[in-house]
Amino acid sequence: MKYLRFSSGEVLARIIAEKDNPQVDVFFGGIADAFVAGKKEDVFEPYVPKGAEAIPDKYRDGEGYWTGVAIDPICFLFNASFLKEHNLKAPDSWADLLNPAFKNGLLMADARTSGTAVSRLFSLVLALGEDEAFAYQKKLDENVQQYTESGAGGALPIARGQAAGGIFFIVDALEIQQKGYDVVISYPKEGVVYGVEAMGLIRGAKNPSVAKKFLDWAAGPGMQRIYEEKKINLIPTHPEVSLENPALDMKDVRLLDLDIEWSGENRKRLVERWVKEILR
C-alpha cells in the first residue's frame, strides 16, 4: 500500500481536481465534513465496510459514503507556567477565556483553514446558541494573538511560552504534552464537540476490491487498537476497543453530539459569518 498525507482540505481539492481520472482509491483519516462536501461534488462511492455496523450510527454516514474510525474532541491547552505566573487555574468554562489576563495571548485556528476551528465554532454554537456564540467570539477576539493557519500550528508557540493558550483537538494537545512540554489540558463545562475522523471509497477507484478490503480492516477493532499502541491520541469508534490512556477518558467531559449532515450544510454559512463579524 502506498499513501500520501495531506490536510483534509488539500486532499479534497485534489480528489475533486482528479475526478475524471482518480489517482487514489481511499481517503482515510479526513474530517467528516470534508466527506460531506465531497459527497456533493460526487467524488465518493458509498460502501459500508464489513463489520462497520458495530460502530454507532452517529459516527457513520447514513448512506455509507463515509465511516468514522475515531473521534477527536476539542479541548483547551494552556502553558502551565503562564497560568502559575498569573495565579490562574486551568480554564473550565468558555467564559474563562475572556479573562483580560489572556489579552493578546490566545492562539486559535482560522475558521477557514482547519477542522479544529470549525469544531470550535460548532462547539460554541451548540453550547451557547448561534447569536450568543458570535457575540462571545467578538469579545474573545480581543484576547486572540493570531488566528493560525493550521489546527496544530499554535501548539508549539504555546508550549514554548510565546502564547498563553488556545483551543485544539485533543490529538494535538496530548502530542505536545507527551513531548515533555509543561502544558495543561482542560475542558469547558458547557461542553465541546468532537471531530469525526472518517474514511471513504473514491468513486471510480482503480483498485476497488483492495480498497474495500482496506476499509473492512480499518473499520474493525484491529486497526483501531493501533492508535493507542502508536500513541496517536484519538478515541476509537469501535465499541470493542478499550482505552488505557486516562487522558482520553471522556466520562467527565461533556461531549456535544453534532449532526454531521447539519454541520456540512451550515459550515459555509457559519464560517462566512465568522469572517464577516469577527475578522473584519
Place this chain on the structure above:
Amino acid sequence: MGERNPPLEKNLPSFWGGRIFEGTIWLLLGLFVLYPLFRLLLLVFSGDGAALGNLLRPFTDSYARRALVNSLILALSVGTLGTALGFLFAWGVTRIPLPRGGRIFFSSVTVLAFVSPPFTGSIALTLVLGPGGILPELLHLSNFSIYGFPGTLLAETLTYFPLAFLTLGGILGALDPSLEDAARSLGSTEGRVFRTVTLPLCVPGLAASFLLLFAESLADFATPLVMGGKSFPVLPTEIYLQITGMYDLRGGAAMAFVLLLPALGVFLLQRHRTNGRSYVTVTGRETPPSRRVLPSRRVKWAVLGVISFVTLFIFLLYGTILLSSFVKVWGVDNSFTLDNYRFVFTTGLNSITDSLLIALTATFFGTLLALSVALLAAERKGKRGGALEFVSLLNYVLPGTVLGIAYLVAFNSGPIVLTGTMTILVALCAFRYDAAGIRAILASLRQIDPSLEEASLGLGASRLTTLRRITLPLILPAVKTGMRYLFTVSLTAISAVIFLVSVDWSLVTVRILQAMTELLFAEAAAFSVVLILIVFTAIGGINLFFRLLFPSGRKGPGGDTLSHGQVE
C-alpha cells in the same frame, strides 16, 4: 554608453530566429502554460453559474477587495525594498574592494536567505521576532507584535532579496567601473556618480528584479499565512483558504485570475520604462585600465554596515534552525542528539533523492528554456517579443496552489495524461521558475553592444558559433543566476507541488510539511539543514561546471576589471 546602437539587422541568417525554433518554443509554452490555464478556466466555469461572481469577487466583496489592495501594497513594497537591499549587497560585493573571502561570504549569505526552507523559515522568524521571541526579549519590547504588514514584508523581503542580488550582481559586475571612475575623477561627488552613472545603467536590472519580486510576492500564500496575523489578509492566502478551508475549488481558482492583471500592469510598465533606451556598456572597444578611484569611505562603511546587519539577522534566523535540529525537544530537553538526522537519512532518504533528481532535471530543461525564450524575445522586438515574454511569465505570477491545481486538472485527463509521473513535476518547475533566468538574461543582453555579434557574423562565423563564442560567454552571469534560482526553488518550493506529488514521487518539502503537521519541529529543522547543504553543494557544482566550460568567463572591457566584479 549613451549612444544608440542600431538594432540587429534583420536580414542576417538566424538560427534561433528561425521559424521552426520559434514554433517549438510557442508549442511548449502553449502546452505547459496556456493549456493548463485554459483547463482551469473551464473548471471555474463548470460550476453552478457562480463563476462570473467568483471572478469578480476581489472587486465586489469588501473583504476580498481589502485582500487585493493589501496584496498590491505588499508586492510593491517587497519589490522596492527587496530590490534596494539586493542592490546594496550587489554593490557591496562588486564595488567595495573586499578580500575574496569577504565576497564569497556575502554571496553565501544571500544563498542562505534564499533557500528559506518552507515552514521552518517562518517558524524561525517567529522564534526570533514573534511574541516572547529572542529579539523582543533582548530589547524589552513586551507588547511588540510582528504579525501583520511589517512581519510579512520583512519575511518576504528577506526571502526574495537574493533574487535581486543575483540579477543585479551580474549587471553591476558587467558595468565597467571605469565609467564611474571617470565621473569621479572629473570631480563628481559620490552621490552624483551614483545618480547619473551607476543607477541609470542598472535600470534594466532594477526593472527586472522589481518585476520578479513583485510577482513572487503576489504569488506567495505561505508567508502571509504565518506572518499576516489577524488583520492583514492578502489575496493568495484568501485563495488558498477558499480552496482548502472552504472546500471551494472553483471559487478559489476564479479569484486567482485577478492576480494576472497587476502582473500584466507591472510588466508593461517595466517594458515601457526600459524600451527605446540603450544600456550598452559591454562593447568591443578596449578601454585603457583606469586608475581606480575608490568610492568614498563613508559610503563604503555605510553599505557595509547595512549588509552586515542584515547578515547578522539572517544568521540569527538560521542559527535557530540549526540549533533546533541538534536538540531533543527545544526548551524541554536541550541535550545534543543526532536522532533528527538519523530520521532524515532513514525515513526521508527517498524524498531527498527524488527531490534532487527532479531539481537537477528541471534546472537543465529550465535553463535551456530560459535561454531560448530570452534570446528569441530579444530578437523579436515589439509585440511578438512582448507576448512571448509575458506568456513565459504567467506560471510564475499565479499562486502556487492555483498553478498546481491547473496542472492537475490539465494533465490528469484529456489528451495528455502526466499525473503521477516525474515529468509533471519537472515541467511545473521548469516552466514556472525559468522566469528569473529569462528576466536576468534579457537584462544582460541589453548591456551587450550588438556590433560584437555582428562583427562575429561579419567575419563568417555561424549563428551557433557566435552564440557559443560571443553571446553566451557575455551573458554567462545571467545564465548562472537563472540556474541557481531554478535549482534552489525547484528544491524548496512547496505550494504548487502539493497537488502533484504522487505515491511514487515524494519531495523533501512535502516531508517537512508532514513533520510540521505532526509537530516534529526538530525533524523538520534537520530536513531544512540538509536542504541548505544540498543547495550550497549544487551552487558550488554549477560554478565549477561553468569554470570548466568557459575558463575565461565574462570579462569586461579592460581585461581584469571584471574579475573584480564577479559575483561568486
